[in-house]
């Protein structure tokens with residue numbers, strides 16, 4: 544059974560939501576980041592970055608929320624969380640899965656810290672454009688790939704929920720609110736929220 548290392552009110556919500564979407568059994572291991580549990584030698588073996596989330600699957604361990612999305616979606620193809628190899632939707636699936644940590648995450652940190660960056664030097668360009676691109680992609684919906692829900696929605700949806708709704712790190716837009724509402728209406732999201740609330 545997979546083991547998910549997580550902590551409430553952190554980015555590990557995405558992995559919690561993801562595991563709930565699979566419907567597969569998994570064990571939750573609480574790593575209380577507010578008590579420093581992520582820096583113990585035992586945990587650093589699992590994630591040398593000393594952050595949550597992380598996942599153990601037998602002998603395999605990995606961290607990084609988006610990588611966990613990709614791994615779990617492939618391990619449980621029956622959960623239909625990723626377009627299969629050869630499906631043209633897979634291109635956009637991978638694009639948005641990588642867009643979450645590569646562009647949304649640094650953009651929200653940049654907005655919060657107000658650090659000026661040269662948009663040519665910064666891999667994510669400029670924060671405003673990141674959110675404009677996401678806004679345009681979410682106009683139609685219901686999901687980031689259109690009609691198909693996928694693990695990319697877990698990565699993008701939990702990133703937006705974290706940045707826009709929970710921690711107000713990035714300005715909201717009507718498309719973001721509608722999208723977060725749709726994500727939050729999913730039974731798996733609600734189960735994850737209940738678990739996180741204790």
Ligand SMILES: N[C@@H](CCC(=O)N[C@@H](CS)C(=O)NCC(=O)O)C(=O)O
Nearest residue numbers: 553554576593594595596607608609
């Ligand atoms: N790049 C990581 C970021 C994970 C992350 O920032 N986790 C935070 C909680 S939101 C953490 O564990 N912080 C504890 C610490 O840095 O000591 C991912 O996407 O999974």
